[in-house]
Amino acid sequence: MGTPAMAAIPKRKRNESSECQRCVLHNLAACPARDPASQDASAAWIDSIGLQPDSVLFNLGERANAVYCLRSGVMKLVRYDLGGNQRIVRILTAGDLAALESAFEHAQQHTAVAVTQVQLCRIPAPQFRQWTDTNDEIRRRLLAQSRSALRKADYWLSELVGNTIPARVRLARLLLQLRVGDSDEIHRLRLVDYGGILGIAPETACRILNELMDDGVLTKAGRTRDGRLFRGDIEALMQLASEETAAA
Amino acid sequence: MGTPAMAAIPKRKRNESSECQRCVLHNLAACPARDPASQDASAAWIDSIGLQPDSVLFNLGERANAVYCLRSGVMKLVRYDLGGNQRIVRILTAGDLAALESAFEHAQQHTAVAVTQVQLCRIPAPQFRQWTDTNDEIRRRLLAQSRSALRKADYWLSELVGNTIPARVRLARLLLQLRVGDSDEIHRLRLVDYGGILGIAPETACRILNELMDDGVLTKAGRTRDGRLFRGDIEALMQLASEETAAA
DNA sequence: CGCTAGCTTGAGAGAGTTCAAGAATCGTGG
DNA sequence: CCACGATTCTTGAACTCTCTCAAGCTAGCG
Numbered sequence: 001m002g003t004p005a006m007a008a009i010p011k012r013k014r015n016e017s018s019e020c021q022r023c024v025l026h027n028l029a030a031c032p033a034r035d036p037a038s039q040d041a042s043a044a045w046i047d048s049i050g051l052q053p054d055s056v057l058f059n060l061g062e063r064a065n066a067v068y069c070l071r072s073g074v075m076k077l078v079r080y081d082l083g084g085n086q087r088i089v090r091i092l093t094a095g096d097l098a099a100l101e102s103a104f105e106h107a108q109q110h111t112a113v114a115v116t117q118v119q120l121c122r123i124p125a126p127q128f129r130q131w132t133d134t135n136d137e138i139r140r141r142l143l144a145q146s147r148s149a150l151r152k153a154d155y156w157l158s159e160l161v162g163n164t165i166p167a168r169v170r171l172a173r174l175l176l177q178l179r180v181g182d183s184d185e186i187h188r189l190r191l192v193d194y195g196g197i198l199g200i201a202p203e204t205a206c207r208i209l210n211e212l213m214d215d216g217v218l219t220k221a222g223r224t225r226d227g228r229l230f231r232g233d234i235e236a237l238m239q240l241a242s243e244e245t246a247a248a
Numbered sequence: 249m250g251t252p253a254m255a256a257i258p259k260r261k262r263n264e265s266s267e268c269q270r271c272v273l274h275n276l277a278a279c280p281a282r283d284p285a286s287q288d289a290s291a292a293w294i295d296s297i298g299l300q301p302d303s304v305l306f307n308l309g310e311r312a313n314a315v316y317c318l319r320s321g322v323m324k325l326v327r328y329d330l331g332g333n334q335r336i337v338r339i340l341t342a343g344d345l346a347a348l349e350s351a352f353e354h355a356q357q358h359t360a361v362a363v364t365q366v367q368l369c370r371i372p373a374p375q376f377r378q379w380t381d382t383n384d385e386i387r388r389r390l391l392a393q394s395r396s397a398l399r400k401a402d403y404w405l406s407e408l409v410g411n412t413i414p415a416r417v418r419l420a421r422l423l424l425q426l427r428v429g430d431s432d433e434i435h436r437l438r439l440v441d442y443g444g445i446l447g448i449a450p451e452t453a454c455r456i457l458n459e460l461m462d463d464g465v466l467t468k469a470g471r472t473r474d475g476r477l478f479r480g481d482i483e484a485l486m487q488l489a490s491e492e493t494a495a496a
Numbered sequence: 497c498g499c500t501a502g503c504t505t506g507a508g509a510g511a512g513t514t515c516a517a518g519a520a521t522c523g524t525g526g
Numbered sequence: 527c528c529a530c531g532a533t534t535c536t537t538g539a540a541c542t543c544t545c546t547c548a549a550g551c552t553a554g555c556g
Contacts, residue, residue: 079406081413087406104392109399139387144352146394151357153401158327158335161409162447163544165329167512191535199410201513206536411512415544439503449545454504497556504551513542520535526528 047122053227057098057112057120064102067128070094073118073227074178074187077110078196088196090153091115091177097145103132115189116227161199168208170198172240175218175232185221188228295370301475305346305360305368312350313373318342321366322426322435322475325358326444336444338401339363339425345393351380363437364475408446415448416456420488422446423466423480433469436476 049068051057057068060079070092077090077098089110092098098112102125123131132139160170174197178187191202191209198205212218217240221231297316299305305316308327318340325338325346337358340346346360350373371379380386408418422445426435439450439457446453460466465488469479 077402079402081406085412087410087412089402089405100395104395109402139391143387143391143394146391146398147348147352150394150398150401153398153405154325154327154337154357156405157337157401157409158329161405162335163411163511164333164335164447199412202534203514203536204512207512210536411543450502451504451546452544455544458504499555500553501555502551502553504549506548506550508546510545511543514540516538518536518538520533522531522533524530524532526530 045124045127049120049122051114051118051120053114053116055114055118057114058108060108060111062108064099064106064108065125067100067102067123067125068098068112069121069123070096070098071119071121073120074115074189075118076113076115076193076196078113079110086192086196087199088193090149090156091197096149097142100142100146102128103142105129115193116187156197160197166243167198167200167204168211169240169243171205171208172212172237174198175230176234176237176241179232179234180229184232184234186218186230186232188220188230293372293375297368297370299362299366299368301362301364303362303366305362306356308356308359310356312347312354312356315348315350315371315373315376316346316360317369317371318344318346319367319369321368322363322437323366324361324363324441324444326361327358334440334444335447336441338397338404339445344397345390348390348394350376351390353377363441364435404445410447414491415446415452416459417488417491418446419453419456420460420485423478424482424485424489427480427482428477432479432482434466434478434480436468436478 048071051073057075058064072094075092075096075098076088077092078086078088080086092112098120099108101108105125132142159165159173171194174194175186178189179185180187191205194200194205194209195202209218213220215236217233217236219231221229223229296319299321305323306312320342323340323344323346324336325340326334326336328334340360346368347356349356353373380390407413407421419442422442423434426437427433428435439453442448442453442457443450457466461468463484465481465484467479469477471477
């Protein structure tokens with residue numbers, strides 16, 4: 001856990017079955033991170049990749065040539081407008097898939113950037129496509145995963161963006177989405193990232209966060225190898241998150 | 249086309265193959281609207297349904313017991329916040345599927361409301377599920393359709409909502425999405441609906457629309473059986489839509 | 497013809513932005 | 527281990543877009 005060597009990102013050297021259980025693909029292929037010595041041929045072409053914060057995994061418009069499965073850390077799928085401002089379209093956490101466009105030979109729809117330190121599996125597109133062609137169960141799961149991403153997008157649209165709802169409430173909701181598992185730890189993003197997700201200026205995010213910390217709802221909780229953390233009063237955040245623009 | 253009888257919504261009586269071609273399901277089952285006398289057993293359980301504006305097709309939380317395929321008109325998928333304000337999460341136009349949750353026995357994620365007059369096909373959930381279980385091609389298409397919905401949601405998130413982008417630009421973008429096919433006709437929604445999509449007050453939508461009409465970019469174009477229409481200067485709208493919050 | 501729901505328009509208030517400058521933090525290299 | 531440069535964060539103050547409330551208007555429908 002605290003071993004310095006952990007930062008070195010060895011390829012196919014770890015044993016993290018708990019991470020793999022959350023992956024959509026688990027039990028369908030030998031995960032290299034879990035089972036480096038597997039006889040399963042699929043293990044041969046799945047690579048383990050590590051990324052530092054702010055590393056770009058792939059760019060918008062690029063040809064999608066691999067599918068990625070996030071084992072740990074947080075990534076953002078982002079688009080930039082003509083003014084150069086980022087607009088974050090989705091947040092990926094452990095177990096999420098990225099670049100599923102590969103299954104359709106489409107170009108990437110976003111730029112994918114690591115927010116924290118990130119560990120992921122890489123599955124080359126040809127193999128992935130062949131895999132989905134032959135395996136029934138995987139297609140079922142892909143559809144389910146795609147639907148779940150859609151539900152998340154719907155949630156963002158209805159609860160997270162839009163000036164209808166005050167920024168403080170939206171930020172509270174976002175923080176709850178950024179919890180590490182079920183703990184009271186919360187991934188601490190850059191101010192720019194909060195802004196990119198909620199459509200607010202980083203200064204506004206800053207002011208609100210500081211208010212929350214003044215109220216004791218939020219505390220800075222140092223940094224781990226995976227990035228910076230908040231410690232939050234989940235109860236209080238939930239209460240805040242369910243506040244509305246005043247009832248009818 | 250102009251026959252008064254068209255409004256009467258006869259069940260399984262029409263012949264509109266062009267509509268069916270746009271449907272994700274086309275060529276996989278005999279569409280009742282297209283082929284009422286088909287021998288195909290599937291035709292027996294697909295119903296044709298007509299809805300008046302503001303009719304509710306299904307409600308959030310309801311058990312999903314059928315899948316719908318929109319043949320013509322516009323529907324909105326909406327959620328209401330505790331204050332009773334609507335937040336529109338997606339717009340469905342001809343060819344789109346609704347209530348795919350049925351495939352997973354989930355509860356409906358939205359309330360579906362007709363915006364214009366609407367024609368759609370109804371496929372009961374049990375049959376649909378059995379269908380997807382046995383037919384390979386349909387699963388492929390469902391995944392593709394789900395991905396395309398996701399792309400649309402991404403577009404909304406990145407280009408349509410958020411105070412970062414001035415309301416006028418966002419409204420222009422929305423209007424372009426509401427074009428009838430590739431013509432210069434644009435579905436004319438209620439002010440409340442523009443508000444629900446863009447997260448702005450109806451009054452603001454009203455002011456901007458009137459500005460656009462003053463500039464000659466937009467004209468009211470009467471109403472058809474499918475609802476009210478604008479006629480828009482697509483070029484000008486596109487220009488407006490690509491304006492940004494000032495370059496970097 | 498009158499009613500209702502939707503649209504229009506105005507004026508004041510407020511949430512959030514922008515600009516700017518100073519403080520903290522991080523990573524780097526000596 | 528400390529110093530330094532570069533981000534990132536913080537805070538203030540003026541400004542602006544959009545909201546809110548309120549009232550009058552219009553159009554569609556029985």
